[in-house]
Amino acid sequence: MFATTDAETAWAFLDATYGARLGINTTVATTDFRHARSDGGTFSVDDYQVPADWRFDSDPLNALVLVQATRGRIEVGCGDDHQYLAPGDVVVRTHGPDLPCSGRAHDTELRIVTLSERSFVEATGGVYDELDGPLRLPSREPRSRALAQAWKRTVTYLTDDVLANPEARAEPLVMSNAERMLAAATAAAFPRTAAPGEPSDRSDATPPLLRRAVAYIESHPDADIGVADIAAAVHVSPRALQYAFRRHLDTTPVAYLRQVRLDHAHQDLRRADPSDGDTVASIALRWGFLHQGRFARLYRDAYGTSPGHTLRQ
Structure with a gap:
């Protein structure tokens, strides 16, 4: 678990972890900024609270990145493909090897889940194994509201009951x-x-x-x-x-x-x-x-x- 209330520390962490270059348009009070990371090795869950206008540019990650908005409005884009998230929305991004991403937001709370492409390919039974080029999904949005809610509950369970449990984290299986x-x-x-x-x-x-x-x-x-x-x-x-x-x-x-x-x-x-x-x-x-x-x-x-x-x- 990584947690900090200091903006500069958080930006340094994100730069080292994601290759993300972030900019703040307004001053962020140390006591208001929040960031916590739960790391599962091949996946991670990052929770952010940023009471400011902010923007980011991120290097390609070769991973699935799922963004869930809790508060505020968020714009996320890769190449010419941009999406706008309102509270409750969740979208998936696939960051190919030549596809950097960027975004901007105001007074936001959001959760970012990063999952390896290998894990996703295995979960789909190898559907994508023989496709050429980077992994692409036909849509960025969930198939239904019910399935989106099921995904959110799964992430909450893994974050609160597994990644927060040292005994569970010590078991490879x-x-x-x-x-x-x-x-x-x-x-x-x-x-x-x-x-x-x-x-x-x-x-x-x-x-x-x-x-x-x-x-x-x-x-x-x-x-x-x-x-x-x-x-x-x-x-x-x-x-x-x-x-x-x-x-x-x-x-x-x-x-x-x-x-x-x-x-x-x-x-x-x-x-x-x-x-x-x-x-x-x-x-x-x-x-x-x-x-x-x-x-x-x-x-x-x-x-x-x-x-x-x-x-x-």
């Missing part, structure tokens, strides 16, 4: 799942239809390849892997892998991986001793389950009892 959760929410909220001529891979992985994928998952339950990693391990495309799991197992690679991890958590709960300090929360985090309530529901659906009951037994 928790952080990798947090990244995938954000990427999936972004992929769901924003249009992702590829450009004309998008490659279509509906070829089915053969059952032997599917068995190899299952074996790979079961031998790497504690590894930071996703659909792209599993597909690469068995030499098929992410789309072919998704299709094979749907056709032959009526599930997805991610759901199968989650079930494997749930089974490991079940075994750990059976072996654990509460007197030694073992808890449901620590075991759930060990296997990458971020939300304790959701873990409990998944566990009860799979084993017919609560994780706490298994631990006490």
Whole structure:
């Protein structure tokens, strides 16, 4: 977490982090300016409160940058493409390697979420893998208000309950799942239809390849892997892998991986001793389950009892 109430310190931080050159048109009182960063490694959440007229120019980031306005009006532009945000709006920008961005605002509160393009591509099942050039989305705005609200709730949960929790941040699987959760929410909220001529891979992985994928998952339950990693391990495309799991197992690679991890958590709960300090929360985090309530529901659906009951037994 980076936080400051000093404008000069914040501008130096932003310049070092984003390559952003900022200018202030009015004096900013030290006690009024606010900036806080929550860093997830491959993604970050920055919250700003700037009671002034200000402007910025930013170098290309090779990342998805999502801007959510809370107060004030904001103009954001990349090249000749400019957008105006009112409170409650959220837009996504894709900063290609040759596409610097700029903006200006007055008396604003805003949240900026930066997500790696790799994470987004994996969350879309490889839709963009074979497209030439920098990543482009067909629209900057969410597909619907409901999906925009779901995206905002996801970011709030990750910021308040994961990135602010040192125990959660210390678990690699928790952080990798947090990244995938954000990427999936972004992929769901924003249009992702590829450009004309998008490659279509509906070829089915053969059952032997599917068995190899299952074996790979079961031998790497504690590894930071996703659909792209599993597909690469068995030499098929992410789309072919998704299709094979749907056709032959009526599930997805991610759901199968989650079930494997749930089974490991079940075994750990059976072996654990509460007197030694073992808890449901620590075991759930060990296997990458971020939300304790959701873990409990998944566990009860799979084993017919609560994780706490298994631990006490």
